Amino acid sequence: MEKFRELGVSEEMLKGIADLGFETPSPVQEKAIPVILGEENDLVVLAQTGTGKTAAFGLPLLQKIEPEWNNVQVLILSPTRELCVQIGNDLKNYSKYRKDIRVTCVYGGTDIKRQIKDLQRGVHVVVATPGRLVDLLNRKAINIESVFAVVLDEADEMLNMGFQEDLDFILSNTPKEKNTYLFSATMPKEVERIARNYLVNQQEISVGKKNQGADTVSHQYYMVRAKDCYETLRRIIDCAPSMYAIIFTRTKNDAQEIAKHLQRDGIDCDALHGDLSQAQRDSVMNAFRAKRLKVLVATDVAARGLDVDTLTHVINYNLPEDVESYTHRSGRTGRAGKEGISIAIIHSKEKGKLRRVENMLKKEFKYMSVPGGEEICRAQLAFYADKILTSEEYEDMDVYAQDVYDKFAEFTKEELLRHLVSYEFGRLLQKYKNTNDLNIEDDDRGGRSERGDRRDRRGRDGDTVYSTFTLNVGREDGLTPKDLMSLINKYSRRRGIGVGGIRIFDTDTKFEIDEESASDFEVDFSKVLFNGIPLEIKAIPTRDRGRRRDDRGRGNFSGRRDRRSNDRGGDSRDRGGRREDRGGSGNGGKRRGRPGSDPKKPRNFNRSSSRS
Template sequence: MTTFDALGLDARLVQATDALGYKNPTPIQEQAIPVLLSGTKDLVGLAQTGTGKTAAFGLPLLHLVEEKQRHPQALVVCPTRELCLQIVTELEGFKKFLPQMYVAAVYGGASIGQQIRELKRGVQIVVATPGRLIDLIERKAINLEEIKYVVLDEADEMLNMGFKDDIEFILQNTPNREATWLFSATMPPEIKRVSKRYMKEPFEITVGKVNTANKNIDHQYYVTSAQHRYQALKRLIDFNPGIYGIIFTRTKADAQEIAEKLTREGYDIDALHGDLTQQQRDKVMGEFREKTLQLLIATDVAARGIDVKDITHVINYELPDDVEVYTHRSGRTGRAGNTGICMSIVHVRETGKMRQIQSIVQAPFHKLEIPSGKDVCRKQFYHFMDKLLQTDISHGDYETYVPMLEEKFADMTKEEVLKRVAAMEFDRFLKYYENAEDLNVRPDARRERTLDRGQDRGRFERNGDRNARRDTRGREFGGGGDYARLFVNLGTKDGFYKASFLQFILDMSDLRKDVLGRIDMKEMNSWIEIDKRAAQQMIRAIDGKNYKGRRIRMNDADSRR
């Protein structure tokens, strides 16, 4: 088995990996580090999150940069503040025995003055989010002329978040770089275009199959009706009493609403979405990392870059529109060799999309029954009994109180005592599930067989998403609904893909996806079909706002004509 020592790293870096308890490199580290140590080779590394990518590029950077030269020599660009801080934390551990090596974190939501002062003191490696880095470049507060190595980490997520122009601007402002290293979980066409334009014959490493999910993840889905989605979510949480996980929703309105409902019902949960200030976001993430919160509910945009250890479950409250988003969501669990579970709550009309995801992810998906009320109660009882049996009583002076307890319960049988203990713990819980209804939707046997075999994809492509193929003016759309058509001056040139654009307009307007029809995106602008009753709410929320310094114009396309 390969060791870090055998990869050709500086002895002080090997000493640091030993001190951190890392004995053997992961597959991406084993393949990438020897290539990157040359310092002159461009590289594209494709691997899922949680496979050790930070060490794969971080150790070579620390090996290559000159300790004695106190100016930026290496630049790591990543999508979010959380990932930026995580990378810096890992690099700090790796440079433990390199006392003259300095790393700076540059990100939004923190004092730019403090970050400028840190850069002026002299650092060799800068880890940055795109927006704050560009701000520093334009202020001439950072000099990238002597940057030799540029790393784009989670490149696909940065592109999904609309940072395409930012990435190109950064690469154009590092003209003397000797190597560009791009790490990504997936390989969309935009990644290929960036690598073709800015990299020279990059060495490609793929760990696992591109766009496939982590094989340590058990993919499960549950079919229910739209009106039972929340009850199904609650039941799945209750059926997994040891759960520590993330629930994904499409919009911030859904995230906030579900978090408030579950909090009122006694669950340790909070929401993470775009309306939170950085201070509120840090508070929520701190509580989740410390496991004060058992569950975090988040939108895809808000969850970018979250890296929390030991997440047991990911729950898709709604399926994402983009298969790559599903891969990112599920990749939050099953990390670093651990196993995890990704559960999806699926409306009966979404089973076609589930088949499509399964065929692209190339992992087995298991259709399971939503547990009955009795099943949930039984599972909770077993969990409670296990906790009772495993309770540590070695650190208290309980012997002092045993005679008092024996006297108090002398007239009660053991069975009566246990019943009372159970009633204290489960009274409200049992009443809720006493007459719980069956939440499962059961398709006919023929469709069930074709789904399990994954052979019904063609029918889905012809019929399952029929609404998207109807007349663009909204006629006959969604079963005869009354739709308006909106114009907006945002398009693919603004760095949007259809999925990220959809998420953007829903987050801005606090509307649900079911009010939307077809979205037609062009380079400079887009047209959106929307239920007439929701059209004005979207216009009021978006028209006149700013996006990357440009004023957004949105209006009724028909009245505009």
């Protein structure tokens, strides 16, 4: 604790952090604490998630509080309620021996009236999410005109989430004579604008380099066909029995679906996304922190502020839309000095995005081969053997030992081991007995495997074979290839379906689905609406596939126009009651073709790649 004392941390604060197990300051704490304690400069701190930023600003600011002055003196803004609560709890623990300092958190998703009552009792430090604080300011329920310090924690993430206007409004309600401390993992232009407009004579502290990942994280990638992404994910998890990881997805629907499939495959996991109530989120997080869950499937927003320092892996099931988000994702592992692995599962069309992430991080990702069955079984068996070797011995076992010896007396050691392995791993060994090679060769990195995605549609030598389907909506119903892909990704029970050709005619559509996914494809869409029209998807029998490509199939959907006149409305709802706003039919039920469209003229055969 001597180094903390040398930085100027008070005795009361030293006691609080000693109870938390702090011994020596992290690099960001060592650099930031003296500046905040002793100088009147504003500060920009660039440091990765998990480097101890909360203590870097929390310890000195708590120490500067004047308890007898019963006003909000310190304002801390964070992007999510999870991070908000985490910061608030940390500050309360640091000031455990300063009973005269009051800290409160205000955030969305909970009763605002209770938060207003807390504020009315008088507080010195407010930790807030931008949206809820704006609401409180508009209600005149909080006064921040007396703060001497404002902290913008995870500033880049707040701007990514669209809080720029809220931040401008909040900062305009604070006094000019204050210190502003901006903490961020990356430094995009929007963060530079905030620093330029609201910070005065700022110093900059950087732990590592701008927009660069932590040195304790190694970066790997697997390149496969889009339809094989889920199978690749499952193999990666099975090949790392001691994995404790977060799997990141772009959307909450993906998070739900992947978690559901992993649970079905016997993997302890759950999903974390924005649709969960606070009680549900707390339940999932408590199970994950207690390691009752092996993996957590989460969206970027939901995973902000997770205070878990022991993750072994982060898996990017989808690369994020903006490359800066990758830094936040990978920063969830390799924390507190531990080593971590960040994995990206990509298909060939995402290579460009991967290269942009590499350029930003100034790190090269290592190409990895998707594990095969033998590799997975060896890893699982070795893990099982280690668990047996390190298991505790119980004295009470002596009572039952002779019964066990008698039971297995006729077996040799080798026979007994084979029985144990068969009993424990029979299904696993059977599942991975004959596995396909899922890899796609990355020519730029010298990866080795089949060149699958250039031959997908040949239908020979084990490559993808497609089945053809018809759909009872078309161009006049507002359907586009993007809409069709969205419907397939949303409602199909299978992940990563391979989509071949798409032909959208005036009143119907033909498209191709990989034959593996075709068996239960029609059933998945039995109750789905598109712009008010109940979808009818039918497979074209093999004998009919030889018909001319420009066969529109007019008249194949009897009663279709009657259904449209009865069911279509300006907006429609899907199976779960959610509104589907496709923009294709807001005409009060009238059909309207494109200007100049000729129903007799064949349409182009649009190609669309599969999406995960």
